Amino acid sequence: MNPAAAKTLANRSDWNIIASWVQPGERVLDLGCGDGSLLKLLIEERGARGYGVEIDAQGVLASIRNGINVVQTDIDHGLAEFKDNAFEHVVLSRTLQTVRHTENTLREMLRVGREAVVSVPNFGYWKNRQAVLNGRMPVSEDLPYQWYDTPNVRFFTLADFEALCEQMGIVVRTREVLDDSGKPVLEEHNFLGSLGVYRIAKG
Amino acid sequence: MTTTNITGDTSGVGLVEAKRAHFDTPLTLRSGEVMPAYDLVYETYGTLNADGTNAILVCHALSGHHHIAGHYADEPKNIGWWDNIVGPGRPLDTNRYFIVGVNNLGGCHGSTGPASINPATGKPWGADFPMVTVIDWVHSQARLADLLGIQCWAAVIGGSLGGMQALRWSVTYPERVRSTIVIAAAPYLTAQNIAFNDVARQAILTDPEFYGGNYYEHGARPVRGLRLARMLGHITYLSDDQMGEKFGRGLRNGNLSFGFDVDFQIESYLHYQGDKFAGHFDANTYLLMTRALDYFDPAREENGDLTAVMKRAKSDFLIVSFTTDWRFSPERSREIVSSLLAAEKNVSYAEIDLAFGHDSFLLDDPYYHSIIDAHLKKVQA
Numbered sequence: 001m002n003p004a005a006a007k008t009l010a011n012r013s014d015w016n017i018i019a020s021w022v023q024p025g026e027r028v029l030d031l032g033c034g035d036g037s038l039l040k041l042l043i044e045e046r047g048a049r050g051y052g053v054e055i056d057a058q059g060v061l062a063s064i065r066n067g068i069n070v071v072q073t074d075i076d077h078g079l080a081e082f083k084d085n086a087f088e089h090v091v092l093s094r095t096l097q098t099v100r101h102t103e104n105t106l107r108e109m110l111r112v113g114r115e116a117v118v119s120v121p122n123f124g125y126w127k128n129r130q131a132v133l134n135g136r137m138p139v140s141e142d143l144p145y146q147w148y149d150t151p152n153v154r155f156f157t158l159a160d161f162e163a164l165c166e167q168m169g170i171v172v173r174t175r176e177v178l179d180d181s182g183k184p185v186l187e188e189h190n191f192l193g194s195l196g197v198y199r200i201a202k203g
Numbered sequence: 204m205t206t207t208n209i210t211g212d213t214s215g216v217g218l219v220e221a222k223r224a225h226f227d228t229p230l231t232l233r234s235g236e237v238m239p240a241y242d243l244v245y246e247t248y249g250t251l252n253a254d255g256t257n258a259i260l261v262c263h264a265l266s267g268h269h270h271i272a273g274h275y276a277d278e279p280k281n282i283g284w285w286d287n288i289v290g291p292g293r294p295l296d297t298n299r300y301f302i303v304g305v306n307n308l309g310g311c312h313g314s315t316g317p318a319s320i321n322p323a324t325g326k327p328w329g330a331d332f333p334m335v336t337v338i339d340w341v342h343s344q345a346r347l348a349d350l351l352g353i354q355c356w357a358a359v360i361g362g363s364l365g366g367m368q369a370l371r372w373s374v375t376y377p378e379r380v381r382s383t384i385v386i387a388a389a390p391y392l393t394a395q396n397i398a399f400n401d402v403a404r405q406a407i408l409t410d411p412e413f414y415g416g417n418y419y420e421h422g423a424r425p426v427r428g429l430r431l432a433r434m435l436g437h438i439t440y441l442s443d444d445q446m447g448e449k450f451g452r453g454l455r456n457g458n459l460s461f462g463f464d465v466d467f468q469i470e471s472y473l474h475y476q477g478d479k480f481a482g483h484f485d486a487n488t489y490l491l492m493t494r495a496l497d498y499f500d501p502a503r504e505e506n507g508d509l510t511a512v513m514k515r516a517k518s519d520f521l522i523v524s525f526t527t528d529w530r531f532s533p534e535r536s537r538e539i540v541s542s543l544l545a546a547e548k549n550v551s552y553a554e555i556d557l558a559f560g561h562d563s564f565l566l567d568d569p570y571y572h573s574i575i576d577a578h579l580k581k582v583q584a
Binding site: 027051057060061063064065067068069070071072073080081082083086 | 521537540541544545547549550551552553554555556570573574577578580581
């Protein structure tokens with residue numbers, strides 16, 4: 001792996017895990033792809049191909065500059081441009097909490113992809129609970145925004161997310177949980193985990 | 204070949220001159236009619252490299268032509284219609300690319316068109332000029348590429364009807380396009396689009412000065428009809444917001460005349476645009492161009508399956524739309540994007556927030572130009 005890619009991976013602790021789930025030649029759709037770095041990594045390091053989806057104009061420009069195929073669209077309006085089962089993986093990295101139509105987004109992801117890869121910050125992480133107990137909204141590595149400027153519109157814990165999956169008949173195939181320094185959490189994940197990374201599929 | 208017209212003026216390509224190419228291999232048109240011979244006028248900016256791999260074709264829209272950039276020695280104020288995007292350091296970078304603009308067959312800016320003399324009769328073609336369609340233009344442009352020594356375009360780019368030609372290029376000559384840039388276009392016209400075109404055509408066709416298309420020999424021009432057609436078209440090129448902002452209910456002379464002369468500023472503007480256009484454009488060309496728009500529908504070849512058509516393409520794609528464009532709205536561009544995604548092509552799509560409706564594609568907007576520039580930088584010259 002080249003040094004730049006290794007550095008990028010270190011910065012985004014969930015990307016390592018996501019990359020490990022992608023096999024060469026697989027088609028990936030990266031929702032909320034930002035500047036396209038994750039997709040670029042998956043293409044260059046994992047031999048994947050695919051598209052990014054981004055709503056922000058500067059992200060679209062940066063993705064094109066990064067050599068990524070990017071489609072400017074609002075995930076909250078669905079993924080009508082994409083046909084059923086077009087991708088092996090549909091990735092949503094640290095974005096589900098910014099989406100208003102949570103259920104529809106998950107449904108759309110599992111319509112266009114055989115599997116969805118979702119990483120979500122855990123509002124139930126003990127440091128976040130402590131912040132609330134102390135009377136303040138949490139600001140952390142995985143929830144880096146102040147309450148007044150956050151793009152997040154949905155606030156949920158890993159347990160909440162898993163309950164929603166169950167309610168929707170979605171199966172969690174794999175779950176990896178990390179603390180705020182990116183180290184794996186092996187027990188009490190809803191308390192000790194800062195970020196959850198899931199592979200989910202239709203049940 | 205070198206056809207450099209660059210004067211070293213860093214603000215653009217500077218002095219340019221139009222060239223003319225004659226083709227005497229008959230061209231069979233989609234209608235079945237045959238053009239035995241024809242001329243195309245064109246302009247080039249920048250230098251074609253030794254391998255002929257750095258050329259970009261710019262296709263023009265309804266009222267466009269070959270004069271894309273720069274100005275003529277004897278007409279310093281006649282600046283090309285897309286000058287802001289062509290030149291050293293601009294997205295269509297003449298330091299890097301060889302840019303080609305061509306006036307389409309049937310046009311009225313020098314290429315063979317209805318006002319040209321029909322060698323068979325010695326009179327202007329007029330109503331006898333064959334119907335030309337987008338694919339016919341693409342075939343004729345391919346012959347120009349042959350003549351210039353361009354085997355494969357680095358990119359074919361166009362807005363509106365020009366974007367449709369670019370799209371058509373990508374599937375008609377897949378081996379000859381490496382990147383296709385389609386701006387403010389649509390995969391086909393809707394009933395509403397055709398309806399607007401029909402009203403425009405009816406304005407021309409019912410003008411007493413039209414003489415069934417043979418007005419040249421009567422020393423006449425259907426100026427009134429053409430003027431109305433352009434006024435109608437112009438309304439559809441602008442956004443409601445922009446019109447409201449620019450003109451609102453503003454009065455030209457400050458008070459109402461209680462008559463039917465120009466009261467509102469928007470009327471004054473439309474009349475000016477109509478007069479300006481009708482003064483120089485050929486009505487038969489306007490008819491042909493709008494019909495070419497109506498007929499454009501590449502999916503027809505695959506029973507309406509655009510994806511099946513786009514599967515033939517081998518180029519990369521950039522599709523661009525503008526949020527305020529209601530003539531060819533972003534949804535229409537998304538139809539193209541969907542089919543390219545389903546065909547698993549390399550495609551990027553940008554939906555740009557600009558206030559100027561359909562005409563936004565001609566704006567000198569830094570973000571819009573960055574998108575084109577970023578996409579073109581990926582294309583190997």
